[in-house]
Amino acid sequence: MTGSDGNFPPVGFLIHSDASLHDTGWGHPEHQGRLRAVASSVGQDLLALDGRVIQVEPGNIEEEDLLRVHTGVHLTKIRDAVALATRESRLVSLDPDTVVSTNSWKAACGSSAALIKAVKLVHDKELSTAFVATRPPGHHATADRSMGFCLINHVAVAARWLQANRKVQKVLIIDWDVHHGNGTQDIFYADGSVYYFSLHQWPHFPGSGAADEIGEGEGLGMTKNVPVEARTSSVTYCDLFLENFDQVLQSFDPDFILISAGFDVMEGDPLGDLCLEPKDLHFLTTEVIRCAPRGCGVVAALEGGYNPKRTGLGVKAVLRALAEVS
Numbered sequence: 001m002t003g004s005d006g007n008f009p010p011v012g013f014l015i016h017s018d019a020s021l022h023d024t025g026w027g028h029p030e031h032q033g034r035l036r037a038v039a040s041s042v043g044q045d046l047l048a049l050d051g052r053v054i055q056v057e058p059g060n061i062e063e064e065d066l067l068r069v070h071t072g073v074h075l076t077k078i079r080d081a082v083a084l085a086t087r088e089s090r091l092v093s094l095d096p097d098t099v100v101s102t103n104s105w106k107a108a109c110g111s112s113a114a115l116i117k118a119v120k121l122v123h124d125k126e127l128s129t130a131f132v133a134t135r136p137p138g139h140h141a142t143a144d145r146s147m148g149f150c151l152i153n154h155v156a157v158a159a160r161w162l163q164a165n166r167k168v169q170k171v172l173i174i175d176w177d178v179h180h181g182n183g184t185q186d187i188f189y190a191d192g193s194v195y196y197f198s199l200h201q202w203p204h205f206p207g208s209g210a211a212d213e214i215g216e217g218e219g220l221g222m223t224k225n226v227p228v229e230a231r232t233s234s235v236t237y238c239d240l241f242l243e244n245f246d247q248v249l250q251s252f253d254p255d256f257i258l259i260s261a262g263f264d265v266m267e268g269d270p271l272g273d274l275c276l277e278p279k280d281l282h283f284l285t286t287e288v289i290r291c292a293p294r295g296c297g298v299v300a301a302l303e304g305g306y307n308p309k310r311t312g313l314g315v316k317a318v319l320r321a322l323a324e325v326s
């Protein structure tokens with residue numbers, strides 16, 4: 001694959017057709033309209049981007065890809081809940097925030113499959129970078145628990161896929177969702193090969209992510225949490241991000257960077273109280289690419305973002321930054 005000028009690989013945009021079928025009810029903040037808004041915003045921009053960003057079809061996922069991160073009991077519990085939802089034509093709750101319906105398993109697996117396809121193509125230099133519109137989100141899902149709207153931890157699945165299939169040694173996960181990604185932190189807390197770096201509103205759901213949570217065992221020092229007060233200005237937020245990102249890169253030399261891109265960090269989100277604008281996310285994405293070690297792949301995955309229109313604008317800004325377009 002090449003871009004419109006035939007020289008550099010294009011940026012990929014991936015969205016699985018089943019992801020928007022995950023029905024949580026229209027009263028739920030993580031509803032089906034989110035991805036429609038993202039697809040509409042990005043779709044309108046693809047022409048203007050003139051081949052720099054191309055839509056790529058997601059691939060498939062195997063059970064073993066999920067089992068590198070999640071327990072078999074966890075996967076069975078989700079599948080059983082989906083089967084019950086299908087039999088009784090209703091939503092079934094896995095925790096107070098997290099519900100499933102007929103297409104939820106296909107949506108979650110399809111989204112992980114799309115992210116695996118993205119990291120594969122970026123690693124193999126067929127894409128320069130990529131954005132994957134995953135749904136439901138993933139970063140609250142632990143190895144054995146669904147929570148906070150999340151069933152499968154897509155970013156964790158992709159990190160383990162890279163290590164298992166492409167001999168990638170060191171993966172950095174950057175999480176700028178307004179909520180702390182407790183699931184991702186938990187999965188890699190004692191792992192020296194995956195660094196987890198999160199900025200998040202504090203105090204806020206899910207309650208984890210204090211600055212003194214820094215990993216343990218072989219993962220000691222491989223978790224960096226930067227709690228941020230509500231209403232912190234975007235200038236201060238970006239300064240905090242860059243200062244801490246620089247520290248991360250001084251101690252960890254990643255072969256691949258995955259971004260848990262939450263758009264609930266933006267001003268006006270109903271589930272967050274931070275102040276970023278699309279231009280700030282464009283700036284942060286640009287800095288991640290600029291500071292990433294030479295040859296290090298960068299792929300971003302959608303996490304939260306509950307104002308659909310603003311989420312669409314945010315995704316467009318990140319995609320433009322990945323494509324190095326203003």
Ligand SMILES: [Zn+2]
Nearest residue numbers: 177179264304
């Ligand atoms: Zn969130």
